[in-house]
Amino acid sequence: MKETCFGESVQGASHKKTGKECQDYYKKTVEKEYTILAVADGHGSNACPYSRTGAIAAVNIFHDVMGTYLEEYAGRLEQLATVLHREGEISFAKNIERSWKNRIKDIQVENSENRKKTPRNSSGAIDWAAVYKMYGCTLLGLVITKEFVFSYQMGDGDIMKVDEEVCPVVSGEHILGVETHSLSRKNAWEKAITDIKRNDIEEHLPRLYLLSTDGFSNSYANTKEFYKTCKDYYETFKEYGADAVRDNLKKWLSETSELGCGDDITLLVAYFE
Template identity: 35%
Template sequence: MVAILKEGKYWSILASSRQGAAHRRKGVVNQDALSVSVVQGGIAVAVADGHGSPTSPYSHLGARFAAEAACEQLKEFAERNIKIRNYQTLNDLAAKVPQAIVQEWRRRVDESCVDEAMGLELRKKRILFGTTLLCALLVKDWALLLQLGDGDILCVYDNDEVTTVWHGVSEEFVGEETHSLCEDNAESITQWKIIVPIEPKLALLLLSTDGYNKSFASEADFRKAAVDWYHLLLEHGAEKLREKIDEWLDQTSDQGCGDDITVALLYRAKKAISLARIAPWLARG
């Protein structure tokens, strides 16, 4: 997928989804998917990572269905509730979003026509399309974030502080195992959060599939890359980065874990910051 750049009144996005080095060598399609919409002056984005396992041979389609369904549901949520400022009201309304996304994903999967799924009961059919999902809706005064399965959502502040959205690390899974939209209780295990108001110092939100994080030597290096993206956007602008992001993500996969990589950068630039501390590998070219 060629890089996407869309600008809203309050938030903009630069995003790309790239086939991993290992999949390029084997001729396997990108299992990740990405969907973006400009809504109410802000941005709705969804990133999905199909499992790519023998038990989920259509996970690339499942990821696409997930990203598109989530983006549509977030757009509808923003259009219905854009004027609401009360946290509790928004929180109560947001509690229904995971179920809406899961139901729409299931509808798309159930109505799809693939040979291997013919005659299967719906529960078994959905496993063929298994995928994770991360999504975000950022408008002027509030944000809605959701995640099911692995991947990362990082907040970068204008003082270069980086935080994760979710507190605590799940020890439920090891290795490549993760939660999935194909699970019967997918809506109840989806993490979600309403942020009202958005912290003024929040400068960038990074969403990425796990192939990005796994390509760094450490969590600290991964977090530093998020800050580097923020600095590069400020110094060079999104148009320049759009020309380079595909190449940089390909290099990251080549030199990292070899998995597919999808990265979405939602940002609002405030002031120019020196590039003196930017990682050389990221600033090259």
Template identity: 30%
Template sequence: MSGKPVAGSGSGSGSDIGTGWQTICASVRGVAHIRSGAPNQDAARIWQAKGRSLPLVLAVADGHGSAAYTRSHIGAAYAVNTAVRVLARDLLPRLLTPNQPLDLILVKRICDEWLPKLVVRRWQERVRNYTRRYPFSPEESRPPGDESDTSERLTPYGTTLIAALITEQFHLYLQLGDGDILTVADDGTVSRPPLPTDARLLGNETTSLCMAEAWHSVRLAFQPAVGDVPSLVLLATDGYTNSFADPVFFEQVGADLLAAIRAEGVASVHEQLPDWLVQTSAAGSGDDITVALGFHAFPDMVK
């Protein structure tokens, strides 16, 4: 993402609330980054099969800000692109066979065993290719004691990754590092997918795609799409939740955004979201904030 606030809507900013799944994403540079001259190191990407139909992939990533991570904004961009590519192009065709009922147990097993390693490996391949095209400069120095092959170094690209794959049959959530996923029910009740907790994520330290054996730190949650499917899924980098005194105050964001979409329409929220995030960063964490939203509304909600 560039330094300017970015917003995107998967259904076009002119379209408004209606049936089917729609999307909005926004990414803003944190005020602390502006003060220090650091770029926005977050990234977001959304993929939708066609129109407002499922399947849908949402992804956000937060490149690390410390001095060693000189290319983390590139790493974050590759992370969200890799997530979309792997989930949409590699995983889905393998799972959704025409005229074949979906075996959800098999799907979950494939995701558990195969997905973390594939995402990490693909991301590593892509950033190493980037290094071959754009070798590290002398300024991008190695930490003392690091004797690794320069072309193999991943640290400068360090980033988190959060992704969601939403299909008619199941919802899959993937997370490596800090950040948040919220789901909002039709009545505004906010939940979090049942991802395993990671007590290591504290303060400014996080797990990362650039770590050795990073796939061990990938957390997955798999939910069959039965019963009350969420009306809104929100992915956010940690600059958002860190701007609130209490996690409950952050969770309120999910309900408020769904209510705003219903009350004011998609185009209005799409237009205002970057400014809301800038104001939130200024009064809160000071960090970059990136959000990807997927939501569906029903005909009686049309403004």
């Protein structure tokens, strides 16, 4: 079985006009025993001036936390699967939130420019809730091992699986309007969604996993059109190979943003054949 993994982030068409930098970020780690994928989307509002930094911190935190679990349970993946099944939406989600907020504290204190703008309450103490909001972002994570596939979602975005069928790996909560859940909020872990399933990839080859920020799905008229696009990517992998997708991905995503919602788009894929 061969695995190919790559991604791309593009600045949204509407953001190009205003000069606003891309707020998305992604990271991948591919090892013999596991693959870790993470995608984050900074909120980008005036209230969140450092949200790209928050997104960068989020994907790194997911990799760090998941890497620690994988190291601790090396050679005992079945036991890790049991732990994540039992504690994914509590202990693991709390760990992600706590680690991200600790990282944001360090960034805020260490960056002299940011430090000048640190919000304070009426007594002069640092208002950490307001600080976290300045770095607010969503986070998607996927871990693929020989034993299991584990997914984590905080806020909007999509984690999709495509083989004979197209389906979400984890069903996120539908949120009306522009509001989304965020790592920056108090008790953010309560809104995290996790899922773990037995790895059945070898029974359904080829298979494609896609992690994308909401700018991707929001660029299509409805869920049916979005699912059709996911299937089109899968068929392109099958017919033309991974290099064809990799070489054209940035152009395709830019066109999707221009013809769609105009938001930043990040797409991270893992293809197994």
